[in-house]
Amino acid sequence: MDRLKTFGIWLIMVIAFWIYANGLIYISLNGEELGLKIYDMTHQEETINDEK
Numbered sequence: 001m002d003r004l005k006t007f008g009i010w011l012i013m014v015i016a017f018w019i020y021a022n023g024l025i026y027i028s029l030n031g032e033e034l035g036l037k038i039y040d041m042t043h044q045e046e047t048i049n050d051e052k
Helices: 002-029 031-042
Strands: none
Touching: 002 031
């Protein structure tokens, strides 16, 4: 059972590292596009309706 527990922990760590590495690769390759999406979400333009 100890070997199975060690293998399970090792497998979880490998999967977590794989997800982390893919996230870093995505951010580095699509940084400008991702930055624009974040900027658009945080800096939404306010529309002012001037009705006279």
